[in-house]
Amino acid sequence: MYRIEQHPILSIPARPRVSFSWKGQALEALEGETLSSALFAAGERIFGHHAKDGAAQGIFCANGQCAQCLVLADGIPVKSCMELVRPGLRVEPVEGLPELPPVESGAAGLPEARPVETVRVPVLIIGGGPAGLSAAIELGRRGIETLLIDDKHRLGGKLVLQTHRFFGSIDAVYAGTRGIDIATRLETEVRSFPPVRVWTQTTALAVYSDKKVGALVGGRRYVLIEPQILLVTSGAREKNLAFPGNTLPGVYGAGAFQTLVNRDLVKPTERLFIVGGGNVGLIAGYHALQAGIAVVGLVEVLPECGGYKVHRDKLARLGVPVYTSHTVISANGRESVESVTIARVDGTFKPVPGTERSFDCDTLLIAVGLDPVNEFFDKAREFGLPAFAAGDAEEIAEASAAIFSGKIRGLEVARALGHDVGEISPEWYRTADILKSRPGATIHERTPAEESGVFPVIHCNQEIPCDPCTAVCPNDLIEMDETDIRLLPSFVSAKGGKGCTGCEKCVAICPGLAITLVDYRKDAEFPTVAIPFEFLKDRLAAGDQVTVEDTEGNALGRVEVAAVKALKANDRTVIVKVRAPREYAKKIAGLRLQPEEAAEPLGRYVTRTADDVIVCRCERVTAGEIRQCIRDGMRDINEIKAVTRTSMGSCGAKTCTPLIHRLFREEGVPDAEVVDQPKRPLFIEVPLGIFAGLEGKDDGHDNA
Numbered sequence: 264m265y266r267i268e269q270h271p272i273l274s275i276p277a278r279p280r281v282s283f284s285w286k287g288q289a290l291e292a293l294e295g296e297t298l299s300s301a302l303f304a305a306g307e308r309i310f311g312h313h314a315k316d317g318a319a320q321g322i323f324c325a326n327g328q329c330a331q332c333l334v335l336a337d338g339i340p341v342k343s344c345m346e347l348v349r350p351g352l353r354v355e356p357v358e359g360l361p362e363l364p365p366v367e368s369g370a371a372g373l374p375e376a377r378p379v380e381t382v383r384v385p386v387l388i389i390g391g392g393p394a395g396l397s398a399a400i401e402l403g404r405r406g407i408e409t410l411l412i413d414d415k416h417r418l419g420g421k422l423v424l425q426t427h428r429f430f431g432s433i434d435a436v437y438a439g440t441r442g443i444d445i446a447t448r449l450e451t452e453v454r455s456f457p458p459v460r461v462w463t464q465t466t467a468l469a470v471y472s473d474k475k476v477g478a479l480v481g482g483r484r485y486v487l488i489e490p491q492i493l494l495v496t497s498g499a500r501e502k503n504l505a506f507p508g509n510t511l512p513g514v515y516g517a518g519a520f521q522t523l524v525n526r527d528l529v530k531p532t533e534r535l536f537i538v539g540g541g542n543v544g545l546i547a548g549y550h551a552l553q554a555g556i557a558v559v560g561l562v563e564v565l566p567e568c569g570g571y572k573v574h575r576d577k578l579a580r581l582g583v584p585v586y587t588s589h590t591v592i593s594a595n596g597r598e599s600v601e602s603v604t605i606a607r608v609d610g611t612f613k614p615v616p617g618t619e620r621s622f623d624c625d626t627l628l629i630a631v632g633l634d635p636v637n638e639f640f641d642k643a644r645e646f647g648l649p650a651f652a653a654g655d656a657e658e659i660a661e662a663s664a665a666i667f668s669g670k671i672r673g674l675e676v677a678r679a680l681g682h683d684v685g686e687i688s689p690e691w692y693r694t695a696d697i698l699k700s701r702p703g704a705t706i707h708e709r710t711p712a713e714e715s716g717v718f719p720v721i722h723c724n725q726e727i728p729c730d731p732c733t734a735v736c737p738n739d740l741i742e743m744d745e746t747d748i749r750l751l752p753s754f755v756s757a758k759g760g761k762g763c764t765g766c767e768k769c770v771a772i773c774p775g776l777a778i779t780l781v782d783y784r785k786d787a788e789f790p791t792v793a794i795p796f797e798f799l800k801d802r803l804a805a806g807d808q809v810t811v812e813d814t815e816g817n818a819l820g821r822v823e824v825a826a827v828k829a830l831k832a833n834d835r836t837v838i839v840k841v842r843a844p845r846e847y848a849k850k851i852a853g854l855r856l857q858p859e860e861a862a863e864p865l866g867r868y869v870t871r872t873a874d875d876v877i878v879c880r881c882e883r884v885t886a887g888e889i890r891q892c893i894r895d896g897m898r899d900i901n902e903i904k905a906v907t908r909t910s911m912g913s914c915g916a917k918t919c920t921p922l923i924h925r926l927f928r929e930e931g932v933p934d935a936e937v938v939d940q941p942k943r944p945l946f947i948e949v950p951l952g953i954f955a956g957l958e959g960k961d962d963g964h965d966n967a
């Protein structure tokens with residue numbers, strides 16, 4: 264019922280079904296999917312109630328980082344977002360504290376402990392996302408024995424969630440290709456190198472003082488890995504935000520949402536609201552629309568969205584209101600999200616009374632930034648294990664930057680092992696810096712003066728690292744300063760006696776959907792405008808009336824669709840041709856998809872009281888409790904832990920620590936006065952028995 268049956272970009276493979284039970288009722292799942300996705304697909308999103316205050320619990324990160332999604336699987340507490348469904352599995356919600364399974368008393372009841380295997384390898388890579396895969400390719404090419412481990416059942420990291428074409432350099436990082444397809448290419452290449460071994464569903468648990476890395480292989484076998492060099496490409500975790508109702512089921516990280524929708528093809532919501540106008544939030548909104556989900560709005564506390572303007576613009580054009588200088592006041596609902604309340608903020612980011620508005624929605628995405636998963640790197644350095652980091656684990660940036668930094672780090676690791684890799688070109692380091700750069704200044708759009716023939720109109724008005732449009736024009740008519748792909752492209756009307764032929768290649772490849780083609784050749788008064796469209800072809804047909812918009816999403820008028828083209832060569836980008844009056848044909852940048860009614864506010868506003876703002880999700884400690892400790896003079900987070908139990912839950916303080924630091928700042932305590940809590944292994948919770956060589960459940964995993 265809650266599965267995606269059709270998608271404009273993703274194929275929907277037929278998969279065998281398996282049966283499991285939830286609260287004693289038989290349910291069906293698809294083979295190889297996680298428990299959380301199987302439950303969502305069945306319409307279940309409350310996975311239990313907290314022991315402290317009975318609050319409903321559900322997923323937050325869908326990435327094994329927050330431990331909010333615990334369920335009991337055959338009596339054992341497991342993270343449902345990391346556990347795959349097995350036929351016949353009995354799954355129950357966690358109501359309060361789970362009970363330990365019974366253990367038979369006496370020596371006869373104890374299983375026999377086995378020695379733990381140690382695997383020695385020149386290079387261990389933690390994380391099979393864009394950076395890890397790119398590094399493994401460089402190492403594999405040089406015949407260097409490498410072990411790459413990843414906690415998911417699929418390689419690719421965040422790439423497998425990205426249906427859009429990538430920005431960046433077409434030469435260096437596959438720009439213009441969709442993230443999902445880059446993941447497949449990188450994985451195929453990695454697996455072609457025999458010296459590179461890959462263990463999926465393998466979770467790195469800790470780096471120890473004897474320079475070994477503990478890992479849980481396939482969820483059942485504990486292994487010690489002793490690398491000469493460790494490369495950490497473990498990506499990022501999403502930041503949290505404290506506001507009333509922030510832990511209600513239905514409030515997720517944007518990455519969790521993309522995992523459900525784009526990886527697992529589950530439709531977890533009908534109406535979505537987004538907090539955060541960085542690239543992650545903007546792209547999540549776009550992915551929601553592609554999956555047929557209404558996006559009610561997006562709030563960004565700053566006066567401008569921090570993500571790429573082209574992402575913001577395409578969302579606005581499709582009919583999603585973007586509320587800048589606004590914040591979320593509360594998520595409302597008793598057991599799960601039923602509405603969200605937002606308000607305008609003043610110059611100090613405080614909500615302005617009287618500007619509150621509530622919107623009907625069942626899901627609220629939190630996309631307020633990422634933190635590097637860098638604890639493995641820090642511990643390796645502390646214990647003297649030679650270590651490198653790349654991708655988001657080193658510095659938060661776009662996946663295209665992670666691909667390139669992984670490539671460079673792969674060469675650096677090879678060199679550190681004594682291999683002759685020659686000089687790594689300074690140009691590579693410069694390219695890496697360019698790919699990491701934040702969006703530059705926005706310029707006023709320059710509309711071409713001519714009104715004859717055929718030519719592209721480039722609606723790309725912000726400097727971002729991106730160059731695919733320059734590579735596809737058969738007559739080389741789109742130019743850019745080749746030394747810096749952040750500079751804006753421009754169209755020249757003729758070169759070598761050749762002009763634009765109207766081939767539409769630039770329209771199809773632009774990752775920002777920011778190029779249209781205006782053709783005056785048949786009718787100068789009503790030229791045809793070719794618009795890129797990444798939705799199902801049959802949503803539009805010749806003869807339909809559509810609202811066309813300028814770059815920013817302002818309506819220009821209603822026009823008739825002349826044709827809808829879905830060419831194989833355009834790789835799932837549909838070209839919609841409309842006939843529009845000459846007065847505004849060149850201004851058209853896109854067409855509205857979502858009706859205005861979908862985003863209208865409720866007639867009244869609702870909100871929750873502020874005393875229940877949860878900072879520590881695992882132990883359900885409120886901002887008020889922690890604030891009181893700070894006001895009582897505590898500066899050591901360990902002391903606050905002892906008083907409140909904050910940071911002592913199963914996520915290992917991953918979600919609350921940044922919020923506690925924020926509370927210190929709000930109370931006027933400088934960072935230098937705050938004593939942080941130490942990061943101690945283990946970084947992920949596991950059954951204790953695995954350290955004695957006791958194997959866990961057998962999930963049929965065939966690694967190692």
Ligand code: FES
Nearest residue numbers: 323325329330344
């Ligand atoms: S939702 Fe499963 S660990 Fe966060």
